[in-house]
Amino acid sequence: MKAHQAFDNMFKRISLVFLIGILAWAYHNTCPPPPRLCGSPGGPPVTGPRVVLRDGRHLAYNEYGVSRDTAKYKIVFVHGFSSCRYDASVFHQELFEELKIYMVTFDRPGYGESDPDPKRTIKSLALDMEDLADNLELGSKFYVIGYSMGQQGGWGSLKYIPHRLAGVALIAPVVNYWWSSFPANLTMAAYKLQPRQDQWAVGVSHYMPWLVYWWNTQNWFPGSSVIAGTPNFSASDWELIAKHRDQGSPTPIPMRKEYVRQQGLAESIFRDMRVGFGKWEFDPMELENPFEKEEDGSVHLWQGDEDGLVPTSLQRYIAKKLPWIHYHEIPGVGHLLPNYDGKKEAILKALLLGKN
Template sequence: MTLDDGRTLSWYEYGDPTGRPCLFLPGVGTSGRAGITLDAAATADGIRLLSVNRPGLGHSDPAPARRVADWAGDVEQWADHLGLDRFGLIGHSAGAAYALAVAHRLPDRVHGTMVGAGSPPYSEEWTRADGMMSRVSRLYYGLALRAPRLFGALYHLSTPRSVKAVDRLMALATRGTSPDAQFARAYPDETRASLEALADGCRQGSAGPTQDIVLLCRPWGFDLLDVTGPVEWWHGEQDGNVSPRSGREMTSRLPQVTTHFVDGGHYVLFAHAREVMAALRRTSDHGGRD
């Protein structure tokens, strides 16, 4: 579709085409193709999964000089375009920030928000306390914020762009005994699809993914305390990307939240996809009210 400012917004659709609509927002720099990882669970639970490309990712045009909160304006136009009066939200990792932005702006249209391993607002002081971020995460986000061109060049080099490159990353993903490696071995098709979606996010180059990351490190433009609708939060106790301590701090700031801190790694949302869809269906049945 074409937005009011002339930009193109694109998305993928999975699940049940006649089901209850839900907007899925995948992790940082990842295109909407990642929605295929939830296709089977969405189909089984009667969910129409609409996996939207954020600015500069996939086929969506870039949008400079933005905040995370501004994304909700694009979604409002998109929902009007599709005639969606009410819909659910699922956000994974960095996608959780964008999901919460929509829940904040459109409380009367969002019946429930499901979060998996949600990234914190890295501009806030509390995120720099011990145990909130790994050393790798500090380097990753710090480089994106302070040297975006260098970060973009490195991101471009590390993103898989061929079948062989995906194969190499698949081999790395399945090594070891971590929960994420176990997930990759148990769900190879979903893992491969997520890597292909990462490549699709770089369709227009690395500028879009870099901005997607930088926005997480700047003020989001809304306060978590003002996200008043129901949120269900899944987080793996062994998550090496977004620490469980960070997740607990995030959930302590959300007024209406149900938490699920369980055994698992960063992809716990996908490992519990049927439970997530069932929870989403419940919020739809109850109109977003407990």
């Protein structure tokens, strides 16, 4: 009996040690390494201009078009997922000069050369944009264009800094399937349009955000297709990419992975997933029109009806709930909407000149 009892005790101790080991392994693999801050010892270098934000963080930026002093229109552009301040998707040299447009793009926190923000929210990003505009002396009002996951800055500015806005354009804005105004049957049908691996990746981002790093770095099963570089683009998008490649032009979406992710995955693309698909502080479909009169400004939402990343059905519902938004649905166009012929001109003219 004593022998059996000793064996049981030993087995329990071994089991406890084994369990502790498993938990330690799991914790180690779900906790990402600390970010490699730009300008820190051993970190990436700082290669471009940066502003200092209200909390001491740095935000890297890039400027396009005419000078701030001569500009008639001033735009803050918010890049998408796994992109950076070099995203010139809506830059059009001739039109910028003709209309006297100035545009500033910036690395969102944790991307490129902008310091990470472990407390990043939709609100904090909007305030970062306001800080950037004030540091660059863009004036009391400016335009905002948010592309894809850059919708965080677009919707966020409408919620938190509407008094600073001259107009807003949302281009193929990523949706959060858990915004409360969406009918459950509509979001479920749209959710299932994604590849299975993206359904899981987005679900983990919402329900188990602490697991996002492990989920997209383990090798047991596929993580997000977008992170893997095989996004669910439409056939029209892939044709556009091939066309650019044949012409020797840059890829429509900047894929400078080394620069984009140089400070680490956790505070760039994974933080983006946690914020974008997590619990928002507000529902965009409950926003009010920030412009009393049409001449005061306008809000535009652009969507391609062949977009394989963002369900068109959900954009139509948003446009229905917010009739003050000018909704532009473009046939035969995918997620790379501003890179199709004539589309960046249409986006800019609708936003700045009111030409639909």
